[in-house]
Amino acid sequence: MAKDDAVRHDYEVDANQEMIANGMANIGAGLFQSFAVNGSLSKSAACEASGGNSQVAGSLTALLTLATILFLTTLFTYLPEATLGAIVIHALWKYFSPKGMARLHRVRKGDFVLAAAALLGVFFFGVLPGIIVGVVLSLALLIQRASSPNSAVLGMKPGGGRFADITINPDYETTPGLIIYRYDAPLVFPNAERFLHEVRALVNAAEPPAKCVIIDFEVMSDMDTTASDQFSDLLTILGGQSVEVKLARVHAPVREFMEKDGLIEKVGEGNIYPRVIDAVEAFKAEGS
Numbered sequence: 001m002a003k004d005d006a007v008r009h010d011y012e013v014d015a016n017q018e019m020i021a022n023g024m025a026n027i028g029a030g031l032f033q034s035f036a037v038n039g040s041l042s043k044s045a046a047c048e049a050s051g052g053n054s055q056v057a058g059s060l061t062a063l064l065t066l067a068t069i070l071f072l073t074t075l076f077t078y079l080p081e082a083t084l085g086a087i088v089i090h091a092l093w094k095y096f097s098p099k100g101m102a103r104l105h106r107v108r109k110g111d112f113v114l115a116a117a118a119l120l121g122v123f124f125f126g127v128l129p130g131i132i133v134g135v136v137l138s139l140a141l142l143i144q145r146a147s148s149p150n151s152a153v154l155g156m157k158p159g160g161g162r163f164a165d166i167t168i169n170p171d172y173e174t175t176p177g178l179i180i181y182r183y184d185a186p187l188v189f190p191n192a193e194r195f196l197h198e199v200r201a202l203v204n205a206a207e208p209p210a211k212c213v214i215i216d217f218e219v220m221s222d223m224d225t226t227a228s229d230q231f232s233d234l235l236t237i238l239g240g241q242s243v244e245v246k247l248a249r250v251h252a253p254v255r256e257f258m259e260k261d262g263l264i265e266k267v268g269e270g271n272i273y274p275r276v277i278d279a280v281e282a283f284k285a286e287g288s
Helices: 001-008 016-029 041-048 055-076 080-094 098-107 109-123 125-145 193-205 226-238 253-258 263-267 275-288
Strands: 151-156 163-165 178-183 212-216 244-248
Touching: 001 016, 001 041, 041 055, 041 080, 098 109, 109 125, 151 193, 151 275, 178 193, 178 275, 193 212, 193 226, 212 275, 226 244, 226 263, 244 263, 244 275, 253 263
Parallel strands: 178 212, 212 244
Antiparallel strands: 151 163, 151 178
16 A cells, blocks of 8 residues: 555655564554554555645644544544544545456456455455465465466577577477477476476477477576476486487576586586577587
8 A cells, every 4th residue: 555655646665664664663662561553554545535645644643633532532422433434435445446356357367366365355354364365375376376387399480590489480490309498487496397397298299309408598597406406307317318408598697506506517518508599500510
């Protein structure tokens, strides 16, 4: 909500600084036996709706609250609670966007389910449980997406050195005995096993039999130790099938990690190329 207000009023919010301020305020409250300090979505929205746009509004509200407690409580004794509810609903209404939910449903069903679950959590259990539902489901969705990234077998554009997915570009040319494979995600533990299985399946299904696999590392911006183990196993398996492995466009941090873990030595320094076309030409030169 704070970030949404920041966008609408053209200023920036540092979430970490907000949490530090909240923590320091609660330390002070604890030392002086005060109430716990927290932000309030409804109160912030009501303040903004009434024209407040700086810390002065909060200070004035605090003074008026104190004055009400000391001198004006009788004026509010018979005020229906529904009045407060109406004020809160009016202030918060701008944060609920049916168009936003419709967009999520149209663009990505998973995001729509996530938003709907968080919304229902707030309706039935309260704001904090609703937030927890949203966070937990977000993490689950993140892991699911990380474990199921896009991948592609690449072909070369006729007459040029551009490579792209042959599923989308069926006119792109492939080289007999060569598989060019791209994995569109960091190679980490949720998806490492899938990477191994996909490459093995491509090699086993290749006709004529594959002699070389070029792995395009352009999108693999990271690698962890679990993925390194899987990659090492893949090199061993393909080596046993007399299938050479070449790497192209390996990012510096990934290359540094692979050097530390011994993968560069296992692949061979001479089998790492700055461009895919360089690896393809090396394969063709070896076969000529």
